Amino acid sequence: MTTLWIWQHPDWPQFTWQDAQLLPRLRHAQQLRGTLLGRASLQSDDESQTLDTLLANILSSSAIEEERVNAQSVRSSLARRLGVSEEQPYPISDRSEGLAAMMLDAINNRDRPLTLKRLYQWHHWLFPQDGWSIHSLSVGALRGSEPMQVVSGRLDRPTVHFEAPPRAGLEHQLDAFMTWFNQSRENVLLDPLLRAAICHLWFVTLHPFDDGNGRITRALTDLALAQADSQSIRLYAMSSAILAKRADYYRVLEKTQKGDLDITGWLMWFLDILEESLNQAMLSVERTQLKARFWLRHQGLGLSKEQVKVLNRLLDGGEQGFELGISASQYQKVAKVSKSTATRHLADLLEKECLYKLEGGGRSTRYQVRRV
Secondary structure (H helix, E strand, O other): OOOOOHHHOOOOOOOEOOHHHHHHHHHHHHHHHHHHHHHHOOOOOOHHHHHHHHHHHHHHHHHHOOOOOOHHHHHHHHHHHHOOOOOOOOOOOHHHHHHHHHHHHHHHOOOOOOOHHHHHHHHHHHOOOOOOOOOOOOOOOOOOOOOOEEEEEOOOOEEEEEEOOOOOOHHHHHHHHHHHHHHHOOOOOOOHHHHHHHHHHHHHHHOOOOOOHHHHHHHHHHHHHHHHOOOHHHOOOHHHHHHHOHHHHHHHHHHHHOOOOEOHHHHHHHHHHHHHHHHHHHHHHHHHHHHHHHHHHOOOOOOOHHHHHHHHHHHHOOOOOOOOOEEHHHHHHHHOOOHHHHHHHHHHHHHOOOEEEOOOOHHHOEEEEOOO
16 A cells, blocks of 8 residues: 655645644643743743753754754853853854754744745754764755655665655745745734644655754744744743653654644644643743742851752752652762761751751651752
8 A cells, every 4th residue: 555645635735633622732731831931930030041941952852863962062052142151161062053053043033034045054053064974964955856765674674654755846845834934923813833833744744954854843843932932932842842752753743744634633742742841841940939939048057068069959859859858878979078977967957947857767867958
């Protein structure tokens, strides 16, 4: 049986979807965005939090494609562009500068029209001529005449997961996409979150470049989301949520690209991932606010730098934050102090009501930060 790709349907790219299935998700996502912005507005502008979010987005988008980048270099490039002071800035590279430039162009220059020249610039930023890549690419140009396929399995019996439209006519198809992208922003009948999801599917299906299509697709999605709401996109990293569901991401893309023009399934998946991103951002904002209130309450206690370091780890939460509390031996390792110093520090933090003991005793005693 011959696969009929979505772009081979006569009405491509006239997408359809089932509003009844999408409206509850859209309402919930819009409510979450509003709540996130409201909570974030209660704290002063925190460029370091923006930096962390954008860094996570860049690293995750590369990791989805199994591309490794130097996180410290990218952080330094972002910090420089955002005006964030770093105690020990890491050396930057053409690669890190390009990744930072593309991310910030997408979210800061949201009013600039999308043009082929701009896409070519993003492609140049992704693949600087610094010899980092082992591949021979046509940088800043559309792909060649060879069929563009995503395959896996044996060389003699490959499984074709996706095949892009042929090279002939690609300029016309890309022009139609860019025209839609620039004009649809003003379409009051098209929900901006659905527009971002359609943009993602449409561009990645065109697959116009030799390499970098996925990362440029996600940057375009960030651009569309920035146009929908100029503020909240700086608070959440959608690529991080996609990376956590990477297998599902490719599965739903493949199913959609092998289906008809009803893309309800893809839109529902996209909105679910967006919701997950917003929920994670909400937790991050809450942790930041709790941390600020904690230090406001406990300022002037004369704590050592080791005590401050451990408290911040506990306040930050997450995988590195000792969600189940910290033991004396863990304190010793994190603070890099002796056993006796760790014991003395913990007793001092208990007395100053910065920590409290969790249930248990002896060597199993664990301590947790006393939140405000």
